[in-house]
Amino acid sequence: MSDSETNLKLIGYWMSKKKLHKINWTEFRNTSRKYGYELKEVDLERPLETQGPFTVFLHKLTDIIALASQGDSKSQNVIDRVEQYIKNHPDLIVLDPLDNVRILLDRCRSYNIIIESNLAQYGVFTPKFVELQSSNSTDNLYKLKEADIGYPFLCKPSVAHGSTSAHKMSIIFHEKYISDCFKPPCVAQKFIPHNAILYKIFVVGDKFFIVERPSLKNFYACERETIFFNSHDISKAASQSTLSVLDPEDLQLQIVQPEMSVFKCIVATLRQALGMCLFGVDVIIENNTRKYYIIDINAYPGYDGYPDFFNDLMQHIHQLSNNGSQLPSEDIQCTSTINQ
Incomplete structure (x- = not known):
């Protein structure tokens, strides 16, 4: 050397x-x-x-x-x-600091951070959710009703990492299939129709990049059987899942064009609230209301499609070594426009 x-x-x-x-x-x-x-x-x-x-x-x-x-x-x-x-x-x-990362391992904790932030004033929310801690269908039906969560809803493990099941999810359409909820603890999260479009925000310090990915098609309440799926299989860059193919009646729906200013608010707010530099945010936009919904936050995601990731990472490390602060600056920058 x-x-x-x-x-x-x-x-x-x-x-x-x-x-x-x-x-x-x-x-x-x-x-x-x-x-x-x-x-x-x-x-x-x-x-x-x-x-x-x-x-x-x-x-x-x-x-x-x-x-x-x-x-x-x-x-x-x-x-x-x-x-x-x-x-x-x-x-x-x-x-990132281990205590901060721990927050994102619990889906309920990360959702509550969104609720407790000021993102609602920018039209950004997280779908209604409730944690189910019982395998008893009667108990779960009561909790769903109490939380005002109708059908369909997504069911996810409460723990966002740590096993191969963390990304296994289901869509439950009717109360007679409530027993299909995962082994507790799990999270029931209201399904938001969003025209099968997911926006993944990759954050590196005060910079971020947005990638458009396929997502679940529009689902509505009915008596169909539960759908089980792996979220990684749905939202990969080259995914061709049938669950992402819009039904004919939805093809005419107008696609809501995202506003970069809203994404910038999301990044700045979560950087402050999480005290983290490396994370990803999954965002959808509801068809009718045009509200933005954060459906998951991930620590140190894959950064697939992020241009010049290592340079931005090293720039941020260099900045931290000079000023020692992990808090966001006022100059949050998007490194590029949305990329498919």
């Missing part, structure tokens, strides 16, 4: 093997060195003190945090080691 390389600051990173395989490491390494940083994969089975010192800790620990919260002792030991290292190094830049 050359003298210039030995002076590079160290970014310790940990991600799942699946996420690691998707990264262009040559591009990432070259970009990080341009900003004065070297990359080093963290071995979570060993003390972090022997692997640093790190200037930055970049991670996707969501699944391990979720497993730890469910009582998995091995995962808890890993998180304890990481948190102890962070505590011992208060100047360490962590993307």
Whole structure:
């Protein structure tokens, strides 16, 4: 290693093997060195003190945090080691703080953040929801009625990460199929017709990029059987699911064109409320009311389709190392127009 390389600051990173395989490491390494940083994969089975010192800790620990919260002792030991290292190094830049990430592992907590924000004044909401904590159909019907959630509604696991079932969902159309709700705890969320269009906002510090993806077609109350699906299969860039094909009567509906100013408000508000730099927001627009609805928020998403992601990431890390604040600036920027 050359003298210039030995002076590079160290970014310790940990991600799942699946996420690691998707990264262009040559591009990432070259970009990080341009900003004065070297990359080093963290071995979570060993003390972090022997692997640093790190200037930055970049991670996707969501699944391990979720497993730890469910009582998995091995995962808890890993998180304890990481948190102890962070505590011992208060100047360490962590993307993102583990306590902040924990919020997004619980769908109800993340939805309540939206409700408690000022986004409603910009026409941005989250669909009505209720957490179901019982397998008793009578109890669940009562909770749905009490929360004013009609049919159809989406049923999702309450835990947004930590298992292969986190993205398995269902659409329940009638009360006689209420027993199709997932094993509790799960979230029942009112279905909003949105013409099968999903807007994924990818946030990197004070910059964001919007990708248009396919989504569920318009569904209405009826007595049809429950539909089970995996949300990843519906909203992939090249997805051709039949669940995204509009019915003939919906083809004439006018598509609502999104306003960039609203997306900017969403990013600025959630950056402040979450205290995070790397997250994704799934947004739909209701056909008739033109209201915006946030249906999910994800920690450190895949950033598929985000142009020059590594440069924006390193710019943000460089900014954090200079001013130390993870709070958003007043200059939230969209890096490009909506991309399909």
